[in-house]
Amino acid sequence: MNPFSVQTLLxxxxxxxxxxxxQARYIAGGTNLVDLMKxxxxxxxxxxxxxxxxxxxxIVKTGNGFRIGAMVxxxxxxxxxxxxxxxSMLSQALLxxxxxxxxxxxxxxxxxxxxxxxxxxYDTAKPCNKREPGTGCSAFTGMNRIHAIFGTSEQCIATxxxxxxxxxxxxxxxxxxxxAEGKTRDVALREFYCMPxxxxxxxxxxxxxxxxxxxxIPAKTRGTQHYHKVRDRASxxxxxxxxxxxxxxxxxxxxSVSLSFGGVGTIPWHPQKALDVxxxxxxxxxxxxxxxxxxxxxxxxxxxxxxxxGLLRRVFLSVMLSLAQRQKAQHGHEGALYENH
Ligand code: SF4
Numbered sequence: 001m002n003p004f005s006v007q008t009l010l011x012x013x014x015x016x017x018x019x020x021x022x023q024a025r026y027i028a029g030g031t032n033l034v035d036l037m038k039x040x041x042x043x044x045x046x047x048x049x050x051x052x053x054x055x056x057x058x059i060v061k062t063g064n065g066f067r068i069g070a071m072v073x074x075x076x077x078x079x080x081x082x083x084x085x086x087x088s089m090l091s092q093a094l095l096x097x098x099x100x101x102x103x104x105x106x107x108x109x110x111x112x113x114x115x116x117x118x119x120x121x122y123d124t125a126k127p128c129n130k131r132e133p134g135t136g137c138s139a140f141t142g143m144n145r146i147h148a149i150f151g152t153s154e155q156c157i158a159t160x161x162x163x164x165x166x167x168x169x170x171x172x173x174x175x176x177x178x179x180a181e182g183k184t185r186d187v188a189l190r191e192f193y194c195m196p197x198x199x200x201x202x203x204x205x206x207x208x209x210x211x212x213x214x215x216x217i218p219a220k221t222r223g224t225q226h227y228h229k230v231r232d233r234a235s236x237x238x239x240x241x242x243x244x245x246x247x248x249x250x251x252x253x254x255x256s257v258s259l260s261f262g263g264v265g266t267i268p269w270h271p272q273k274a275l276d277v278x279x280x281x282x283x284x285x286x287x288x289x290x291x292x293x294x295x296x297x298x299x300x301x302x303x304x305x306x307x308x309x310g311l312l313r314r315v316f317l318s319v320m321l322s323l324a325q326r327q328k329a330q331h332g333h334e335g336a337l338y339e340n341h
Contacts (some may be wrong), residue, residue: 001037005046009053012213016182018048020209026050028071029105032114039122041131056213065218070109077108089244092227093167099236109212111164117238118158129155130200145304151266152300156200159263161238166262167227169270170244173217180209193267222258223248224326228319230311239263241311247323252282264312271295283324292316
């Protein structure tokens with residue numbers, strides 16, 4: 001590991017006084033950055049330690065939603081969301097990620113900014129456009145079982161690894177940012193991440209020195225919710241495919257639907273084409289098939305991940321049908337609603 005200096009941030013106002021050069025990085029729980037430094041993938045010459053930034057460790061329930069401080073741990077957020085029916089998919093997503101020990105260290109801001117787990121990104125002996133722009137992408141012709149089918153480019157096909165971000169995209173969250181100049185701005189999470197395009201090393205819209213201060217989730221009735229994650233091991237594994245969904249029916253009509261996919265996109269995937277088919281329509285198996293097929297029309301596979309479109313289709317259908325069954329059960333209807341699945 002290279003030598004580095006450390007500054008400490010105690011309050012949000014300290015941002016304006018930092019010596020934040022091009023090689024500096026914020027460090028919160030350190031559950032990803034320390035690994036990246038050990039592997040010499042990131043070699044910051046200075047770190048800004050956020051661990052004593054107490055004002056960012058609260059969750060506040062406001063009149064119109066929930067404000068989650070950037071330093072709230074994944075464990076604390078999962079426990080809070082577990083008790084809020086309108087955030088149940090967030091709790092399920094968090095509890096499906098990593099291990100208890102990691103969730104106790106990892107923070108809300110850090111989780112959003114974690115980097116891909118592409119094998120070749122971590123193997124410094126192999127070309128990787130994200131780690132070293134212009135060197136090539138080893139995953140294109142190598143093992144790409146865990147790689148993306150949406151939002152890929154010829155430069156990079158790596159997935160974003162966060163489960164939490166997938167649920168937050170479905171919940172229409174936004175991120176509050178304090179700039180190095182002391183200004184504040186809010187960014188919708190759906191516009192926060194950058195697809196690789198020609199610049200796979202640029203993963204989000206933050207500029208050097210920008211500090212994520214909190215995440216806001218608007219209060220909204222979203223009916224029944226579920227986060228379903230399919231992975232190679234029962235725990236401590238990243239998603240091959242995941243679906244975050246909320247569904248509210250009024251009779252047979254879809255009154256509201258929230259949806260996001262993980263493990264399949266170069267960014268946490270907001271499936272707008274599927275949502276366009278679903279919103280306001282009458283719920284049926286054929287409608288679900290039409291919706292997922294509309295989204296999958298843009299999917300591109302690379303060999304080892306050829307199974308992902310079919311898997312995503314099945315997981316999506318299963319999650320949506322089970323949500324509809326639960327809605328029906330909650331409203332006192334008897335028997336299976338959609339037994340033809
Ligand atoms: Fe690097 Fe992206 Fe290719 Fe993986 S998929 S080797 S991260 S360029």
